[in-house]
Amino acid sequence: MKKALKVAAVLATAASFVLTGCSDPGSGSQNNSPAAWPAADTDLKGTKLTVWAAQNSNKVPDSVVAGFEKLTGAEINVVTIPDPYEQGVQTKVATGDKPDLAFWQPTGSQLTALNATTNLQSLEGAPWLDSTKPALKDITGILDKTRYAALISTPAVEGVYYNKEVFEKAGIKSVPADWDSFIKLGRDLKGQGVTPFYEMGGDRWATQWWVQVQLADAAKDGLWDRVNTNKEKFTDPTIQGAINTYNDLIKEGLFNEDIKTATFEDQGAALLSGKAAMAVQVNSFFSQLQAQSDTETLNKKIGFFPIAPSGNVGTFIPDQSNALVAFKTGDAKREAASRQLLSYWLGQGYGDFVTAQSTVSLQDAVKTPGTVPNALLAVSDSLGTSVGSMQAEAIANPDLYIFLADMIQGTKTPEEVAKATQDQFAELAKAQGAAGF
Amino acid sequence: MTAVMSRQDVVRVEDIRKAKRRGGKNDHPLWFLIPALAVLVVFFFIPTLFNFIYAFTNWSSFKSSIGFVGVDNFVTLFNSGTLLNALRVTLIYAVLVAVFQNLFGLILALLLERDTRVNRAVRVAFFIPVIMSALAVGYIFQALLKPEGALNGILGFITGTDVTIPWLGDTTWTIVVVALVHSWKWMGLSMLIYLAGLKTINDDVLEAARLDGASWWTTLREIRFPLLAPAVTFNVATALLGSMNGFDVVQATTEGGPGGSTELLNIFIFRTFGQGLFAQATTMSLVLFLAVAVLAFPLIKMLRKREDVL
Known part of the structure; x- marks a missing residue:
C-alpha cells in the first residue's frame, strides 16, 4: 500500500512537471504599440x-x-x-x-x-x-x-570580388555588364591559364551565393513571395535552373581544382595572390582580405562589381x-x-x-571616413539598386549552402539539392504556421 | 534445526542475523540515496520524459504556444531520407569506434602490462587524451589533417614529394579517419580497463599454461582473452553506445561533411534545433534514444553470456 502511494506521488510530481513544462518559457507580452x-x-x-x-x-x-x-x-x-x-x-x-x-x-x-x-x-x-x-x-x-x-x-551585398591585376594582365578594360559576358570572361580567362572562379566548398557557407545572384531578377519579380506562399518551389525551373547552372560551371572546370576542400582563408589568399581571378562573395570576405592585407594594397588590387542575369544588380544580405x-x-x-x-x-x-x-x-x-577601402564603397553604392537575397526575402532560411556543398562533394545531384531545400523550407514554413504549407 | 545446535550456536546465528539486519539498515539507510536520486530525476528522468512528450508537439522558436500534433513529426522524419541516412552513418561510426578503440586499448594493455617505471609513465601519457576536451582534440586533429596540415607535411618530408591528401575531405574514408580520432581519444580508458582485467587473472592459471608449453599467443587466445570477458563487455558496450551518442569530435573535425558522409544523428539534431524546429529535434533524439536502447539490451546480454565461462 505504502509502495503504491509512493509510486502515485512520483507520478503526480512528474505529471505536474510535464503540465507546467508545456507552456513556452520564452513567451512574453503581445503589446506592439x-x-x-x-x-x-x-x-x-x-x-x-x-x-x-x-x-x-x-x-x-x-x-x-x-x-x-x-x-x-x-x-x-x-x-x-x-x-x-x-x-x-x-x-x-x-x-x-x-x-x-x-x-x-x-x-x-x-x-x-x-x-x-x-x-x-x-x-x-x-x-x-x-x-x-x-x-x-x-x-x-x-x-x-x-x-x-x-x-x-x-548590409552585405553578394557580388563579384575580382583581382584588378589579373584583369589588367588579361587585357580586360571594363567589368562584365551582364551574366553572359561574366561567364564568357570566365571562359576566356581559363583559356589563358588563369583560374577564373574560386569557391570554398570545404567551408561550405559561401556556396549559396552563386545560386542567389542568378535569382536577382526573379527576386525583383516576386520570386520569394511565390516561394513563401508555396506557389513556387525550389524544385521549379527558376531555382532548379540556377542550381543546375552552378553545377554545370563547376563540371566545366571554371572553378579552382581544390573546390571540395578549399576554405574561406584559402579563397581570400587565392584572390589576393592572383591565383584566382574572381570570387562571388559578401562583405565578410572583404574583412578576411583586410586581415591579410592593408587598405592601400587592397585599393590597388581588389575590385567589386555586382552581377545578375540582366546586368549589374547586387543581391543584399544583411x-x-x-x-x-x-x-x-x-x-x-x-x-x-x-x-x-x-x-x-x-x-x-x-x-x-x-x-x-x-x-x-x-x-x-x-560623412563616411576616408579610411574605407574602395571596394567597400563600391559595395555600398550597389545597395540602392540591389534586390533582397533568400535570407532577406524568404520566410525561412533553409540550409541551401550545405546541400550545395554536398553537390560539390558529389553526394547529391542538383535535383536532390532542390528537393532537400524545398523539404526543409516547407517544414520550417509549416512550423511557423505560414499559409499554404 | 535448532534442536541439534548448541545454545551457543543459536545465539551466534541470531547475532549474525541481527547484525545483518541492523547493518543493512544502519550502514546504508535508504534516504542516503535521495541526493543522488534527486539529481538523476531532475537532470535525467524528467528531461527524458519531456523528450517523449515534446516529440508529439509542434514546439518551435517561431510561436509561443505549444500544441499536440500526434505522430506528425515521426511521419515527416521517416518520409525524408535524411533521418535514415543519419542513422546509418551513426551505426557505421559506432561500430568503427567500438572496433578501433578496443583493438588499440587491448594492444596497449598487453604492451604496458608489466609494472615497470617506464610503463607507468607511458600509461599516463596514453590516458591524457581521455581527460582532454573532446572539442579541443577535434580541433587539433582538424588542423593536423588539413591538406596543408602537419600530417601531410611529415609525409611529404619522408617521401620527398608535396603531399596534399585531404584526410577530412573524402566522402568514403573520412568517417574512418574521424572514428580513428575518436578511438585515439578514448583508447586510454579501454587500456586501463583491460589492464585491470589482466591483473585479475590468477597467476597459477598462467603458470599452469606455461608448464604445459603454451606459447604467448596460445595463452592469450585460449586463456587470457576469455578471462577478460567482463572487461570486454564493459569496453565494447561503452564504446559502441557512447559513440552512438557521439557529437563533439565529429562536429570539430568535419561538421558532418564532406557531403553529409559523417553526419551523425546528433549533428543532424543539432542542426535541426538550430533552425528553431525544437519539436522535430526532440523527435530525432527520441529516435536515437530508442535506437540505442534497442541495440543496448541484446548486445549487453550477448556479451554477458560470454562471461559465463568464468
Missing part, C-alpha cells in the same frame, strides 16, 4: 544593460558603449555568445533568457526565428529614421509592417553585425534605456562609430 523615445542624454545612473554579440561583432559597439556610459551613467555589459551565434541566441531565448539588446540579422526569416512579435520591442517612430539615407531606410529590419531592427551599418534588436524584458525602465542607447548610437554617437569602425555611413549628415 510604438513606445516613447527618451532623449539620448537622459540620466541613467544605476541602469545596467546587457548586449549580446557574436565573436565577430563583440568589438563593434566599443566606441558607442564608452560614449553612452560617459553621457548617461548607464552601465553596459557586452556579452559574447559563442558561435554558432544564431543557434545559441535562439536556444537561450527559447528557454526564457533574454538580453536588453542583441546583434541580429534583421531579415524577415531571422526576426521570425526570434519570435519578434512577442520577444522584441517595436522600433516604430525611431528618431534616427529621418536622417537615414532614403534608399536604405526600409531596406530591412521590418516584419509584418513593424520595425524590429535598427540598421547600424550597410547579417548579424549590421543590426541590433531590442528585447521586451518586462522592465519598462530598461526597455526605455535600450531605446535610448539605440538613439544615441544612430544619433549623437554615430559619427564616432563610423570613424572607429571605418565603415560606410548610413546617414547623409555623417
Whole structure:
C-alpha cells in the first residue's frame, strides 16, 4: 500500500512537471504599440544593460558603449555568445533568457526565428529614421509592417570580388555588364591559364551565393513571395535552373581544382595572390582580405562589381553585425534605456562609430571616413539598386549552402539539392504556421 | 534445526542475523540515496520524459504556444531520407569506434602490462587524451589533417614529394579517419580497463599454461582473452553506445561533411534545433534514444553470456 502511494506521488510530481513544462518559457507580452523615445542624454545612473554579440561583432559597439556610459551613467555589459551565434541566441531565448539588446540579422526569416512579435520591442517612430539615407531606410529590419531592427551599418551585398591585376594582365578594360559576358570572361580567362572562379566548398557557407545572384531578377519579380506562399518551389525551373547552372560551371572546370576542400582563408589568399581571378562573395570576405592585407594594397588590387542575369544588380544580405534588436524584458525602465542607447548610437554617437569602425555611413549628415577601402564603397553604392537575397526575402532560411556543398562533394545531384531545400523550407514554413504549407 | 545446535550456536546465528539486519539498515539507510536520486530525476528522468512528450508537439522558436500534433513529426522524419541516412552513418561510426578503440586499448594493455617505471609513465601519457576536451582534440586533429596540415607535411618530408591528401575531405574514408580520432581519444580508458582485467587473472592459471608449453599467443587466445570477458563487455558496450551518442569530435573535425558522409544523428539534431524546429529535434533524439536502447539490451546480454565461462 505504502509502495503504491509512493509510486502515485512520483507520478503526480512528474505529471505536474510535464503540465507546467508545456507552456513556452520564452513567451512574453503581445503589446506592439510604438513606445516613447527618451532623449539620448537622459540620466541613467544605476541602469545596467546587457548586449549580446557574436565573436565577430563583440568589438563593434566599443566606441558607442564608452560614449553612452560617459553621457548617461548607464552601465553596459557586452556579452559574447559563442558561435554558432544564431543557434545559441535562439536556444537561450527559447528557454526564457533574454538580453536588453542583441546583434541580429534583421531579415524577415531571422526576426521570425526570434519570435519578434512577442520577444522584441517595436522600433516604430525611431528618431534616427529621418536622417537615414532614403534608399536604405526600409531596406530591412521590418516584419509584418513593424520595425524590429535598427540598421547600424550597410548590409552585405553578394557580388563579384575580382583581382584588378589579373584583369589588367588579361587585357580586360571594363567589368562584365551582364551574366553572359561574366561567364564568357570566365571562359576566356581559363583559356589563358588563369583560374577564373574560386569557391570554398570545404567551408561550405559561401556556396549559396552563386545560386542567389542568378535569382536577382526573379527576386525583383516576386520570386520569394511565390516561394513563401508555396506557389513556387525550389524544385521549379527558376531555382532548379540556377542550381543546375552552378553545377554545370563547376563540371566545366571554371572553378579552382581544390573546390571540395578549399576554405574561406584559402579563397581570400587565392584572390589576393592572383591565383584566382574572381570570387562571388559578401562583405565578410572583404574583412578576411583586410586581415591579410592593408587598405592601400587592397585599393590597388581588389575590385567589386555586382552581377545578375540582366546586368549589374547586387543581391543584399544583411547579417548579424549590421543590426541590433531590442528585447521586451518586462522592465519598462530598461526597455526605455535600450531605446535610448539605440538613439544615441544612430544619433549623437554615430559619427564616432563610423570613424572607429571605418565603415560606410548610413546617414547623409555623417560623412563616411576616408579610411574605407574602395571596394567597400563600391559595395555600398550597389545597395540602392540591389534586390533582397533568400535570407532577406524568404520566410525561412533553409540550409541551401550545405546541400550545395554536398553537390560539390558529389553526394547529391542538383535535383536532390532542390528537393532537400524545398523539404526543409516547407517544414520550417509549416512550423511557423505560414499559409499554404 | 535448532534442536541439534548448541545454545551457543543459536545465539551466534541470531547475532549474525541481527547484525545483518541492523547493518543493512544502519550502514546504508535508504534516504542516503535521495541526493543522488534527486539529481538523476531532475537532470535525467524528467528531461527524458519531456523528450517523449515534446516529440508529439509542434514546439518551435517561431510561436509561443505549444500544441499536440500526434505522430506528425515521426511521419515527416521517416518520409525524408535524411533521418535514415543519419542513422546509418551513426551505426557505421559506432561500430568503427567500438572496433578501433578496443583493438588499440587491448594492444596497449598487453604492451604496458608489466609494472615497470617506464610503463607507468607511458600509461599516463596514453590516458591524457581521455581527460582532454573532446572539442579541443577535434580541433587539433582538424588542423593536423588539413591538406596543408602537419600530417601531410611529415609525409611529404619522408617521401620527398608535396603531399596534399585531404584526410577530412573524402566522402568514403573520412568517417574512418574521424572514428580513428575518436578511438585515439578514448583508447586510454579501454587500456586501463583491460589492464585491470589482466591483473585479475590468477597467476597459477598462467603458470599452469606455461608448464604445459603454451606459447604467448596460445595463452592469450585460449586463456587470457576469455578471462577478460567482463572487461570486454564493459569496453565494447561503452564504446559502441557512447559513440552512438557521439557529437563533439565529429562536429570539430568535419561538421558532418564532406557531403553529409559523417553526419551523425546528433549533428543532424543539432542542426535541426538550430533552425528553431525544437519539436522535430526532440523527435530525432527520441529516435536515437530508442535506437540505442534497442541495440543496448541484446548486445549487453550477448556479451554477458560470454562471461559465463568464468
